[in-house]
Amino acid sequence: MSHYTTGPKHSGVRLRPMLPLLLLASMVAPLTTNILLPSLPGLAKSLDVSREAAQLAISAYIFAMAFTLLLIGPVSDRFGRRPTLLACFAVFTVASLMAIFATSIEMLVAARLLQALGATAGMSVPRTVVSDVSSRSETARIIAYMTAVMVLAPMAAPNVGSLLDSLFGWWSIFAFCAGLGALVFALAALTMKETRPQGATPPTAGEILDRSKSLLRNREFLRFAALTSTSTASYYALLGGAPDLIIDGMGRTPAEFGRWLIMLGIGYAAGNFLSGRIAGRVGLVRMAALGNMVLLLSGVLMVVGALAGLHVPLAVFLPALIMAFGNGLVLPSTMASALQIDPRAAGTASGLMGFIQMFSSAVMAQAIVSFGGKTALPIGLAIAISGLIAVVLLPPRFRQGPR
Numbered sequence: 001m002s003h004y005t006t007g008p009k010h011s012g013v014r015l016r017p018m019l020p021l022l023l024l025a026s027m028v029a030p031l032t033t034n035i036l037l038p039s040l041p042g043l044a045k046s047l048d049v050s051r052e053a054a055q056l057a058i059s060a061y062i063f064a065m066a067f068t069l070l071l072i073g074p075v076s077d078r079f080g081r082r083p084t085l086l087a088c089f090a091v092f093t094v095a096s097l098m099a100i101f102a103t104s105i106e107m108l109v110a111a112r113l114l115q116a117l118g119a120t121a122g123m124s125v126p127r128t129v130v131s132d133v134s135s136r137s138e139t140a141r142i143i144a145y146m147t148a149v150m151v152l153a154p155m156a157a158p159n160v161g162s163l164l165d166s167l168f169g170w171w172s173i174f175a176f177c178a179g180l181g182a183l184v185f186a187l188a189a190l191t192m193k194e195t196r197p198q199g200a201t202p203p204t205a206g207e208i209l210d211r212s213k214s215l216l217r218n219r220e221f222l223r224f225a226a227l228t229s230t231s232t233a234s235y236y237a238l239l240g241g242a243p244d245l246i247i248d249g250m251g252r253t254p255a256e257f258g259r260w261l262i263m264l265g266i267g268y269a270a271g272n273f274l275s276g277r278i279a280g281r282v283g284l285v286r287m288a289a290l291g292n293m294v295l296l297l298s299g300v301l302m303v304v305g306a307l308a309g310l311h312v313p314l315a316v317f318l319p320a321l322i323m324a325f326g327n328g329l330v331l332p333s334t335m336a337s338a339l340q341i342d343p344r345a346a347g348t349a350s351g352l353m354g355f356i357q358m359f360s361s362a363v364m365a366q367a368i369v370s371f372g373g374k375t376a377l378p379i380g381l382a383i384a385i386s387g388l389i390a391v392v393l394l395p396p397r398f399r400q401g402p403r
Contacts, residue, residue: 018193096111130146224334298319299384
């Protein structure tokens with residue numbers, strides 16, 4: 001039996017005027033992760049480091065987001081959603097400017113670690129704000145539509161990054177990021193209202209720790225956090241291995257690689273759109289279970305293609321499109337279910353779930369690089385194993401939703 005009771009929702013705050021800000025802030029994390037992908041082989045040569053060292057610009061960034069998520073959620077519960085977002089994006093903007101002048105991989109990674117702080121707030125705070133003012137089913141629907149728009153960022157980011165890199169050099173990517181951070185900060189200052197539940201006393205550090213322990217003892221929260229993680233890890237398995245495989249292994253250009261990544265956005269947007277349309281009728285748990293089966297299928301298809309010797313981008317990205325479609329079905333339902341277990345601790349729940357999600361993704365992305373870029377088999381196996389774990393955690397016969 002759950003130990004949680006539903007706390008008061010914030011009244012008098014309209015979500016619609018804040019949606020442009022929430023969407024833009026949510027796009028920062030996937031954009032600033034993916035925007036460097038086509039530049040990684042060239043970045044390694046420019047800074048005279050190995051491909052594994054250059055990958056740290058991505059993996060360290062994801063690790064930093066994972067650990068920062070443990071703090072951002074409780075901080076937003078303690079000090080409020082608005083000041084948390086403003087402070088973090090101020091740091092993000094400054095860190096982006098620091099990265100412009102990096103002359104070594106150590107300097108670049110240090111700037112990326114700070115940059116991750118702002119991107120983390122963009123991941124956590126917007127979905128907490130939606131949870132503050134919406135019911136569980138409404139939260140799933142809004143998150144589905146939000147993430148459908150968010151896929152514009154990973155679709156566009158590699159193409160924007162490769163264009164900036166070819167015209168000005170990789171440093172210009174971070175000038176772009178600095179401008180984006182300043183825009184989010186300005187919009188937050190002008191349009192964002194505080195949505196932390198009214199009448200709630202800001203929790204002390206001890207209370208936040210107690211809430212975290214309670215969530216970590218809650219089987220339903222752990223189930224949905226784990227399902228969110230397996231889905232996201234499959235995506236980062238592709239991002240970790242695909243640049244070397246497509247650019248170096250198959251001899252394609254960074255710009256062509258960026259165009260192939262658009263297929264991920266199309267699949268993810270389609271899954272999110274379908275989830276937003278039918279999740280209320282089908283049920284969040286059944287929607288997630290269906291997405292898990294799709295995820296498993298995509299991994300199996302990629303493995304079969306690799307074993308058959310299909311060494312072309314389509315053999316990688318057609319299964320990847322199916323994987324992204326499955327992610328679009330899974331993530332809105334699992335995120336909404338985890339966030340609504342205790343509305344009073346939505347920020348803490350968002351942080352814990354995000355930590356589990358991003359830590360597993362960072363491990364996956366860095367591990368895939370060590371297998372090299374000669375074949376898609378390691379990527380396909382990683383996706384298939386992620387899908388299999390998800391199916392075991394939430395088999396299709398599972399019908400009962402979160403209590």
